[in-house]
Amino acid sequence: MLNEQYWSERYAKSQTGWDVGKVSPALKDYFDQLTTQSLSILIPGCGNAYEAEYLLQQGFTDITLIDISGILVQNLQEKLKDYIEKGVCRVIHQDFFEHSGSYDLIVEQTFFCAIDPTLRPKYAQKMSELLKPTGRLVGLLFDREFVGGPPFGGSKAEYILYFSPYFDLKTIERCTNSIPPRAGNELFINFLSK
Numbered sequence: 304m305l306n307e308q309y310w311s312e313r314y315a316k317s318q319t320g321w322d323v324g325k326v327s328p329a330l331k332d333y334f335d336q337l338t339t340q341s342l343s344i345l346i347p348g349c350g351n352a353y354e355a356e357y358l359l360q361q362g363f364t365d366i367t368l369i370d371i372s373g374i375l376v377q378n379l380q381e382k383l384k385d386y387i388e389k390g391v392c393r394v395i396h397q398d399f400f401e402h403s404g405s406y407d408l409i410v411e412q413t414f415f416c417a418i419d420p421t422l423r424p425k426y427a428q429k430m431s432e433l434l435k436p437t438g439r440l441v442g443l444l445f446d447r448e449f450v451g452g453p454p455f456g457g458s459k460a461e462y463i464l465y466f467s468p469y470f471d472l473k474t475i476e477r478c479t480n481s482i483p484p485r486a487g488n489e490l491f492i493n494f495l496s497k
């Protein structure tokens with residue numbers, strides 16, 4: 304069962320093969336062309352939150368992080384203490400599906416592939432509920448299958464099926480600047496709320 308205990312055990316045992324250790328180049332490039340630092344940004348299933356750290360270093364002022372793992376959230380609250388005190392970042396220990404809010408931008412990276420695949424339609428709907436009318440879901444999705452999981456793989460055709468009822472799929476293309484171990488196996492997505 305992919306619950307809080309499962310994910311906290313992975314962090315406690317340092318079994319975090321997904322952890323890139325820095326902001327992903329594709330997300331960094333996307334962030335670098337944003338011109339409004341006050342955008343409200345949600346990163347669900349944030350893990351070690353390198354993307355958030357990068358955004359905060361660039362002066363973004365409204366970052367919300369959610370993760371189901373208590374141990375991870377405790378560490379993040381310590382790591383991002385100064386930003387939290389300044390009121391530019393909040394770190395919430397919560398199941399994404401129970402979160403409520405209204406955001407300009409939601410960032411996806413190895414969160415979709417970490418949830419039970421039966422929850423995928425619910426994920427797409429929940430993302431659309433959490434976005435403002437002009438909001439966007441931006442990030443990376445795997446374009447390959449895995450044996451077992453998590454991570455659970457997927458394909459462009461499958462993603463179109465889940466997301467097109469709620470989003471205008473502006474971009475869903477092979478990512479050209481993936482980290483080397485994921486090269487050729489990721490799609491970059493930029494979905495605009497309908």
Ligand SMILES: C[S@@+](CC[C@H](N)C(=O)[O-])C[C@H]1O[C@@H](n2cnc3c(N)ncnc32)[C@H](O)[C@@H]1O
Nearest residue numbers: 310321348349350370371372398399412413417
């Ligand atoms: C594969 S890791 C990816 C972490 C991070 N996005 C990254 O790229 O390094 C998946 C993360 O999602 C979190 N997670 C899994 N299910 C969740 C849920 N229902 N709500 C919130 N977080 C969840 C896990 O604790 C874990 O930190």
